[in-house]
Amino acid sequence: MRYQGREVDIEGRVRLVMESALTARDRVGVQDFVLLENYNSEAAFIENLRRRFRENLIYTYIGSVLVSVNPYKELEIYSKQQMERYRGVSFYEISPHIYALSDNTYRAMRTERKDQCILISGESGAGKTEASKKILLYYAVTCPTNDHMAILGDRLLQSNPVLEAFGNAKTLRNDNSSRFGKYMDVQFDFRGTPVGGHILNYLLEKSRVVHQNHGERNFHIFYQLLDGGDDDLLITLDLERNPQNYRYLVKGNCPRVSSISDKNNWKVVMKALPVIDPDIKSCEGQNCPISITGCSDMHKHSQNSITENRCVVVLQLLGVDGSALREALTHKKLTAKGEEMISPLNYEQAVSARDALAKAVYGRTFTWLVEKINQSLHWKDSTKFPFSKDSSVIGLLDIYGFEVLQQNSFEQFCINYCNEKLQQLFIELTLRSEQEEYETEGIAWETVQYFDNKIICDLIEEKHKGIISILDEECLRPGETCDVSFLEKLEDTVGSHPHFITHKLANGKTRRVVSREEFRLLHYAGEVNYNVNGFLDKNNDLLNRNLKEVMCQSDNQILSHCFRREEVIDQKRPEMAATQFKNSLMKLMEILMSKEPSYVRCIKPNDAKQPGRFDEVLVRHQVKYLGLMENLRVRRAGFAYRRRFEAFLQRYKPLCPETWPNWHGRLVDGVSTLVNHLGYKAEEYKLGRSKIFIRFPKTLFTTEDALEAKKPEIGNELCYTNFGMFSLAEYKIFLGVNVCTCVFRCVVIVIQSGWRGMKARRRAKRRRQAAELIRRFIKGFIYRHEEYCPENEYFLDHVRYSFLKNLRQNLPKSVLDKSWPTPPPSLVEASEHLRRLHMRNMVIKYCRRVQPEWKKQMMQKVVASEIFKDQKDSYPLSVGRLFLDSRLEREQINLKVIQTLGSDKVQYGVSVIKYDRRGFKPRPRQLLLTNTFAVLVDRTKIKQRIDYAALRGISVGSLSDGMFVLHMPTEDNKQKGDAVLHCSHVIEVVTKLAMMANKTSYVNINPGSIRFTVARGKEGIIDFIRGSELKVAKGKRGHLLVVSQRLF
């Protein structure tokens, strides 16, 4: 079989004829750059783009890569009819479209059963997000579905406006710029129905929450809430409509944008939230934007004038204690040499603590939102689908584009690094792998040179030597570090790298454009100057510990999920932001490498976001750095189409009598016989080791056309011969083909009956197995009390297995949880062992997590419990209160006293009331504990020294009062007698004193009264009674009467 009009013998003429024929299929220019006559000319490339763009033909192929130019206007090419046009149609047979690429990817996933991914790249504003939405919509509309799956499709689509509201913002380059990276997996079952999804998010640009460049905005959700939220909601949140009142929202000086309707978008988000998760709106969902906005609301107006009411609302939203938050925002907690110190923050530090809190709240809530969406997209009832393991995925990557701003900081560094990695992947998967494939297949090949950006990736990410490692090192290094020292370190370490320049390293001309605080990277996409200011802080991304502790206590459902207690307890330092980002990118690369990629390369035609404007300089720059010319050259110098021998033969064998219906020889000979029969010329194809390579698309089209024409004939043949002779694969050829109805029906009936028979056999087999299972189960149940025997082995094994499985899912989660499932009789002993083992494990884990200061706290609490539990009324109240290291600040202790004590350091101090032994006159004193003695201090004077060695005992009443008596030796003339003291922290003081003196067994709890020595030989008595309020006064008979409050 030969196609007409191709009687040309030299390669050039073949191409010419072919190209002009194909060009006729296009309306304007060429729809595949591979067909461009002057394929080495950048000007011709751009001219082709321009011509097509002018006619609203925004899509063009380079082989299988789709180039898309942002039209900046709505085109009538995304309707349902258009989707139908592209459904199931071969890639090259119809004009290029994002739907063609989506459909091709979908079919490749189904026929080859291999996971696919679509990588969408291009600079900010080039149309990546729009492209990804169109792909998703195409799948939602065209894939087979049912009611249940329609809900999922809805969720997939509705996740977009929600994520965009929280993660997108207006920038100078794009009114809806994605400020986070997104990779979404759509999961399909064996029928090709979308059944689940999963989103991975990458590095949200949190700094935008507190600062925006001129002409830019904060994340959309803030403005949407103010503009679209109804009056009641705003009143509840104590918010005003005007964004000008909120400093966080007007840093960029443009709270309103004409192209954006915040009001409508708010409605869209509010409609989308319940679709994603019905609960999300009613409870947590609403709180989410609110608590975030609440956070920014705190900083409304000027620094000082935040009203009490607003304060209350914000605190309610954050669900934290007001005084604790105030303290944490204005003080810093440091631990030096095991001691905790609190120091006040100056104004600038407090401002940055506030900003850090706002960023952390927003960033973590965003991650929570993604988790929530993932839960709703999760394929929950996989059991309903018997072939669940046959599911495949299509991944969609829409990640921030390459970005060069007036001032570029840490965020741009990460964004551009990410783009370097994606370019690397593109090189790996298209340029390098294509050339390698020719080599492995033994095809003669002329190497095409291209710029490999690995050198820049290494400069950024190399272990120990790369910029990220140096940044981490500088953040962790002890001593004085700052952004400038980081820059100097960079100059020392990577100063000689050809892609790295700083002011100091540059020559005269470049020096003028790189300031002293900047370093310049020569990216594959262009040069970018990064200002190092803020690099260290952003990389540290640390929220001070006080704030973390406060937020951990939050009783807001979402925030308590976002700020985990373990984070405060865990002493391991979290990974730095850049390293976290690097690692997540590595994982992303692994994910993408494991899939079959398709590419959409987006181009931005102008910077003014205007329709119809094609800025040649801008486009040329993008064509260059996206490597489109190299891509074309590799494609063009090579072959447009390649297929494994078996796939090619399987598809086209009906076209040759020798290969139809079956070829029994070597595959390569079969393919060779087939192409000879088809009349392929030598320059049109090459046979590799396992694949056939066809140089021009036209050759393939003609072969496809021939197959199309042949189908009715073969259909008849099949219909009137014995169907059993052919494999199902042969019939498959006819699916979706317009053959005569009779033939088609015949084939369909055969396929149907075969398929139904197979399904019925499968069902019967499953029923038989089920009946057998039930029989064994019942028998086992009857014999369950017998010894283990063939009759009951299945049942007993099942009971054991079920117990263990149930146990695995219901293991106690904390040491306090004493629940344990009841074991079957045969597992009682094993269960007991497991229970003990598990408990021991939990205890070990718990102990490992306990920090030194908590350990100390716990030891003191244990001693307190030994002394006071069930002995003193006020003990239960003290259990939940922490024992402090000291109740007196260092400044509260007189310097003279400290000097007098000399080398004996005060370990603990507390204010007490001392009662005179005779008249019981109360006198305020400080009780200071050192390692070997305690002293009672009256302002500057040490009034009494109590050596621990001499201490005879400590007496405490059993009621809820704070009285305690320190008994001194009576025979010691120097001692003034026993000390009668009162302190509101009596449990803490007595525990600490007893522990320091190593005299815990000397503490006596006296129920009715305490006797004490006034002076040598003489005795005093304290009587304790219960009353309505605490009172200490001289009572009858010269006793000291202490009235304690009833507590319960």
Ligand SMILES: Nc1ncnc2c1ncn2[C@@H]1O[C@H](COP(=O)(O)OP(=O)(O)OP(=O)(O)O)[C@@H](O)[C@H]1O
């Ligand atoms: N196919 C299209 N049809 C109509 N308008 C489009 C199309 N693609 C992009 N646009 C317009 O361009 C704008 C920017 O596109 P998009 O948000 O997809 O850019 P992006 O590449 O994702 O940028 P960023 O990296 O900043 O997120 C869109 O808001 C839309 O107005």
Ligand SMILES: [Mg+2]
């Ligand atoms: Mg985007």
